Amino acid sequence: MSVHTPTAEKPLPDFDIVSTYRSILAGDTELTMPVAAIEALVEAIAHSSVSTVAETLALLEHHTAVLKASIANPISLSAGTDLFQRYLITTLNRPAALNLGPGDDFRAIRNHLLSNGRLFVERAKQSREKIASFGKHFIRDGATVLTNGGSRVVGALLRRAAESSTMRFRVVYVLSDSKSSDLKEGDQIVADLRAHNVPVATIPDSAVAYSLGEVDMVIVGAEGVVENGGIISRLGTYQMGLLAKSKGKPFYVVAESHKFVRLYPLSQFDLPIEQKVLEFRVADDTKGAASKASEDEGIADMNGTKAKCSGLNADDAVDFTPPDLISGIITESGVLTPSAVSEELIKIWF
Amino acid sequence: MAQGIAPLAPGLTSFLKSLKTTPADPSVEHLISLLKRRQIRNSRPCAIATTALMLRVVGEFKGRDAAKLVERIRQVGRRLTAAQPREVVVGNIVRRVLGLVREVLDDNTGGDSHAGSDAGHHSPAQHDSMTRPTLSSSISTFSPLRHAAAEPMDASMTSDMSDSSEMSRRPPLLTSHTSYAPTSAAPLVNSLFGLFSQPEDSNASTPTGATSPDGKTANSLNLERLADLSRSTNIDLKSEVMDGIRELQDELEQSDEQIAGVALEHIHSNEIILTHTASTTVQKFLLSAAKKRKFTVVHAETYPHDNTATHGILLTGRKRETRLDEDEDPWKPLTATGIPVYVIPDSHVFAIMSRVNKVILATHTVLANGGLVAAAGAHMIAKAAKEHQTPVVVLSGVYKLSPVYPFDIDELIEYGDAGRVVPYEDGEFVDKVDVEHPLYDYVPADLVNLYITNLGGHAPSYLYRIVADHYRTEDITL
Structure with a gap:
């Protein structure tokens, strides 16, 4: 991680936000991207010597930009950085909220942030447990649940439901044969559930429609929940939503509220990321494009500090599930309808 | 006693x-x-x-x-x-x-x-x-x-920029949060900022x-x-x-009167309105529109559990079941105001739906996700209306709005006396056939176009807001 982007050197050449972020993420497998981003930003403030609000915000903005540029899919991450930024702005504007005098407000807030760094992580994990504790009520005795991906919240929810001995339910788990990172998590959840005597069937993406007749409800995780109440999630979620809708099965999303992100995509191709899913080719340029793709992939995987990552390959790609397919979003603050998401976001932005 | x-x-x-x-x-x-x-x-x-x-x-x-x-x-x-x-x-x-x-x-x-x-x-x-x-x-x-109600600091935060009505409504919070915060340990942030709050507030x-x-x-x-x-x-x-x-x-x-107050905005001249069951809310709504407009009512009789009440409400303006001592003031039935009323069996609903302009449903309970529990037959009517793209309007007082989330729909449905479907005297029949008599239907939110409560009209997806306004989160589990 020695290569810096040109802009990174200006304020603090000794602090590398990207490597901090990556090490935080690697150090705790339970951590989600937005929380890791917040962690990294707190660390950045700790390493800096800023003393005014404006300086802090500028520093934050700079680091956020660097971080976003270095990650192929910064949507989930930006939920965390945005939330952090809004939090700072609102608390700095109202020092009384922390019971502080007008004089020491900035330092106190800084200290509050620095001393509670680990607390945010704990809080995020707590919220996952909280979701699991009342999300499990959605799973009824005798139900069959369809889920996909490697969402840790969904895993926590299913595990919690499995631990209650009064409930018998079955799980149909969509595991794609791709080599994406959440496959491992998915395998782990399947193994855990089976250890709890929950019958689990694993199916490929292509068998979703076939299996849906046996399924009572669909529960999926999300990388980000966007402003119109839709979700951004692993590729294949959108088709599950469409199929569930056409079969009249309830489609629930489980997501912590720190994944709410201020985006308003109208279609799949509105997402502010580049995905290598649709690649049209003719016979002639197959070779060139293929070699270029593998090269890009190598860079994305090996060299994260490269200023601009080229798109996501198909294994890590995401899609957008529009709100009309979603029956409810289970967050730690309650079960929301998709239209409630914009309200939550408006609360912190305006 | x-x-x-x-x-x-x-x-x-x-x-x-x-x-x-x-x-x-x-x-x-x-x-x-x-x-x-x-x-x-x-x-x-x-x-x-x-x-x-x-x-x-x-x-x-x-x-x-x-x-x-x-x-x-x-x-x-x-x-x-x-x-x-x-x-x-x-x-x-x-x-x-x-x-x-x-x-x-x-x-x-x-x-x-x-x-x-x-x-x-x-x-x-x-x-x-x-x-x-x-x-x-x-x-x-x-x-x-x-x-807003549960977390007072929110109010002080937003009232900075919100309209004057809110300012006048919650002055104590704004002026006194320094004294308030220590006494109540109020969470200083709203739900999205929950991540950053102090541990005691979690x-x-x-x-x-x-x-x-x-x-x-x-x-x-x-x-x-x-x-x-x-x-x-x-x-x-x-x-x-x-x-x-x-x-x-x-x-x-007053909720019935308040709902009836907006009737003219929803019922127009020469419309054909379909409704079902003997609901005083719906009858008052229709009557209020009938004062000014001429329209036609098609009434599904909801046999077997509600048909006598339905017939009663159409003929005399009161449910036949209700005893005279119930001093609910009687009102003129729809038929007396010159509104043509057709009573049809529930099985005819789909056939007649193509001619209906609007479906008005009464409800037993409205749930937090925008779905509702209503007299049996409501789901079928709503489904038929969806098929014909006929708008479905549900009338409900806010008191029927419940913070309950329908985790299990079957739990909400009550079953009544099967003897009203097939009389028990028909021994041979009863012996050989299982008869069920559900009293209620669950109608999912996407079949409803509009809810009219005593607060006005709301989209089904907005109901969670009214729930949040009326019930404290700490009281939801009794």
Whole structure:
């Protein structure tokens, strides 16, 4: 991680936000991207010597930009950085909220942030447990649940439901044969559930429609929940939503509220990321494009500090599930309808 | 118990009469037995009975300890809901009353000068009660906050930029948050900022709709807080709560009229309106439109459980089942106002739907996700309307709106006397065939186009907001 982007050197050449972020993420497998981003930003403030609000915000903005540029899919991450930024702005504007005098407000807030760094992580994990504790009520005795991906919240929810001995339910788990990172998590959840005597069937993406007749409800995780109440999630979620809708099965999303992100995509191709899913080719340029793709992939995987990552390959790609397919979003603050998401976001932005 | 005054059949009227002379505890037993025997049924009678009982319970409550009052109401509420869990309205009313207690406390602990601010507070609410009883408070604080009531700091944050009506509504919070914060340990952030809040506040917002494992501890924390608050202030908690309950009674009384008030906006000349079951709300709505407009009503009779009442309401303006002693004022039936009414069996609904301009449904309970529980046949009607792209309008008082989330739809459906489908005298038939008689249907939210409550018209996806405005999160699990 020695290569810096040109802009990174200006304020603090000794602090590398990207490597901090990556090490935080690697150090705790339970951590989600937005929380890791917040962690990294707190660390950045700790390493800096800023003393005014404006300086802090500028520093934050700079680091956020660097971080976003270095990650192929910064949507989930930006939920965390945005939330952090809004939090700072609102608390700095109202020092009384922390019971502080007008004089020491900035330092106190800084200290509050620095001393509670680990607390945010704990809080995020707590919220996952909280979701699991009342999300499990959605799973009824005798139900069959369809889920996909490697969402840790969904895993926590299913595990919690499995631990209650009064409930018998079955799980149909969509595991794609791709080599994406959440496959491992998915395998782990399947193994855990089976250890709890929950019958689990694993199916490929292509068998979703076939299996849906046996399924009572669909529960999926999300990388980000966007402003119109839709979700951004692993590729294949959108088709599950469409199929569930056409079969009249309830489609629930489980997501912590720190994944709410201020985006308003109208279609799949509105997402502010580049995905290598649709690649049209003719016979002639197959070779060139293929070699270029593998090269890009190598860079994305090996060299994260490269200023601009080229798109996501198909294994890590995401899609957008529009709100009309979603029956409810289970967050730690309650079960929301998709239209409630914009309200939550408006609360912190305006 | 029931006094031997008159040969009254046990029911709402006899209960209300006996309540005047009976102390609270036997009255609770009385209502429980009436609920269990189904001698009080349907949303409105249950709501009226529960409110009257709550008034009595609060009235007889001794002492000024708010925590004990809350606990007492909860305990009565738990017993009532256990007696008849499908009459969700009972639980709704209990939660509203609990909310009232908390609101009175919140208002009064706002600042040191609470007496002055409280007087200024209460009188506008009383004024409002002519049009919008009880709701006035929650509606005027229409800030974009889900837990505005539960997390007072939110209010102070948004009121910086929100309109003047909110400023006038919640002045104590804005002026006094320095004194407020230490007493109540109020969470300083709203739900999205939950991540950054202090650890003690982590269980301040209990999750909606379910019994969380930490729900108990949160409750006990809340209670301790309430106890502290009530000791430190000398407010007349009881009388304020009783005032609030009386406003709630007004609301129950007036909700039909308020819903009927917007009828002309929804029913136009020469329309064909389809409705079902004997609902006073729907009948008053149609009658109010019939004063000015000519339209046609097609009435599905909902055989077998509601057909006699339906016929009665069309012919005489009152349900045949209802006894004369129920002093509900009778009104002219639709037919007497010159509106052509066609009664059809439920099986004809799909056939006639292509000619219908609007479907108006009555409801038993409205759930937090925008779905509703209504008399059996409603799902079929809504589905047929969807097929023909006919708008479906649901009329419901806010008191029917429940914070319950339909985790299991089957639990909400009640089954009635199968003898009304096939009489038991038909021994051979009954012997060989299983007969079921569901009384209610669950209608999913996406089949409904509009809800009209006494607050106005709402999209189904907006109902969660009204739920959040009317019920405190800490009361959702009774």
